[in-house]
Amino acid sequence: MNQPFHIMMLGVGNGFIKSTYHNNALIETQGKRYLVDCGSLAWQSLHDIGLGFDDIEGIFITHLHYDHCGGLDEAALYGAYAANRRMKLWIPEPLKGLLWEHCLRGTLENVVDHKLALEDYFDVQWVEEGESFSFVPQSVNAAVPAIEASCSSLSAHWIQTLHVPSKFSCSLVLNNRFFYSADMQPDKELLVELSRQGVEVFYHETCFGHNAVHSAFEELCQYPEEIRRCMYLMHYGEAPRDLTESDLQGMKLLRQHEWLTW
Ligand SMILES: O=c1ccn([C@@H]2O[C@@H]3COP(=O)(O)O[C@H]3[C@H]2O)c(=O)[nH]1
Numbered sequence: 001m002n003q004p005f006h007i008m009m010l011g012v013g014n015g016f017i018k019s020t021y022h023n024n025a026l027i028e029t030q031g032k033r034y035l036v037d038c039g040s041l042a043w044q045s046l047h048d049i050g051l052g053f054d055d056i057e058g059i060f061i062t063h064l065h066y067d068h069c070g071g072l073d074e075a076a077l078y079g080a081y082a083a084n085r086r087m088k089l090w091i092p093e094p095l096k097g098l099l100w101e102h103c104l105r106g107t108l109e110n111v112v113d114h115k116l117a118l119e120d121y122f123d124v125q126w127v128e129e130g131e132s133f134s135f136v137p138q139s140v141n142a143a144v145p146a147i148e149a150s151c152s153s154l155s156a157h158w159i160q161t162l163h164v165p166s167k168f169s170c171s172l173v174l175n176n177r178f179f180y181s182a183d184m185q186p187d188k189e190l191l192v193e194l195s196r197q198g199v200e201v202f203y204h205e206t207c208f209g210h211n212a213v214h215s216a217f218e219e220l221c222q223y224p225e226e227i228r229r230c231m232y233l234m235h236y237g238e239a240p241r242d243l244t245e246s247d248l249q250g251m252k253l254l255r256q257h258e259w260l261t262w
Contacts, residue, residue, distance in 0.1 A: 002176075002177075003029050003030060003153060003154055003175075004029070004261055004262060005027055005029035005175070005262060007203075007259070008026045008258060009023070009025055009026075009254050009256055009258070010026055010035075010041075011023055011024060011045055012234045012256050013236075014214075017237040019238060020237055021039075021044070021045045021256060022037075022042065023037070023039075023067065023068075023182075023205060024042045024045070024068065024071075025037065025180065026046070026051075027135065027154070029136060029153075030154075032057045032136055033051070033056050033057060034056065034057055034058050034135050036059075036062070037059075037060070037061060038059045038061070038068070038069060038072055038075060039068050039071055040066050040070030040071050041071070043075075045257075048257070053079065053083055056075075057087070057088055058088030058090065058123075059072070059089055059090070060089075060090040060172065061090070061091055062158075062172065062182035063170065063182060064103055064167070065183070068182070072103070073107045073108060077108070077121075086121060086122050087123065088122070088125070089118070090133060091124060091126055092168065092170050094160075096126055099118060100117060104118065108121060127158060129158060129159060129160055129170070130158075130159070132155050133155070133156055134155055134156070135154040136154055156172055157173055158170040158172050159171055159190075161182065161187060161190070162184060162187065163182070163185065163214075164213050169183060175262075176198060177198055177200045177201065177262075178203070179191070179199050180203045181203060181204045181205050181215075183205050183213070183235065185212075185213060186216070186219040188222070188223050188224075191204075191223065195226070200230060201230055202230050202231045202232065203232050203254065204233055206220055206235060206236050207237070208236060208239065208240055217233070217236070220251065221249050225249075225250060228250040229250040231250075232251070233253050234254045239253055
């Protein structure tokens with residue numbers, strides 16, 4: 001059996017709204033905490049619940065928008081100059097080069113201190129599409145026989161999903177049964193296929209109103225009922241005040257700073 005894990009949204013907003021922060025998640029399993037995405041408000045959101053850099057083991061990044069990776073500069077500099085620790089970073093292989101050259105180099109390159117690459121700040125693991133990786137280091141499972149170890153950690157793999165055309169973005173599957181969409185346009189066929197493969201829970205982004213690079217709530221309402229009943233919505237910012245349970249069509253709204261266990 002895979003380990004159950006706890007997950008909390010650090011925000012359920014989008015790149016523009018301030019009240020509900022960015023759509024990033026905090027995961028806890030076996031006493032270790034990890035981030036899925038680290039936008040520019042992630043550290044503020046963690047601070048709001050009494051957590052900080054030292055409480056986080058590692059970060060997975062889905063794509064290169066500031067509301068998903070804009071907090072990496074702070075993590076890098078704090079790790080290098082305040083905590084003396086290179087945080088673990090899982091990055092999809094297609095972002096190799098791009099994350100440093102296009103996002104971080106301007107802030108982080110320091111010739112005097114010999115900090116010239118992403119690896120000078122983070123313990124980086126590049127991950128291919130579909131490749132299984134574990135959030136919890138094997139050493140944590142030292143007492144567990146090897147054959148059980150692979151099943152007793154939180155396993156993950158990413159699949160490419162469409163957000164902004166021509167720009168890489170991906171979603172995450174945990175323990176082969178939990179889907180985390182990151183930002184994406186609607187892809188009903190993908191969810192139906194994942195459900196067929198055994199995925200039981202879908203954390204899915206949405207927005208109220210049309211947006212060309214996101215999944216409008218109205219479009220998710222067209223998904224099969226058996227999928228909608230497994231869907232937990234995020235990235236919505238602020239839901240319409242008059243939204244009723246029946247309007248949600250079986251889907252549920254995730255709330256900022258609320259733990260759920262899967
Ligand atoms: O090609 C683009 C890129 C971006 N945007 C907007 O910028 C926003 C950034 O935050 P977000 O990812 O939550 O939502 C995005 C969209 O609203 C867009 O409409 N088309």
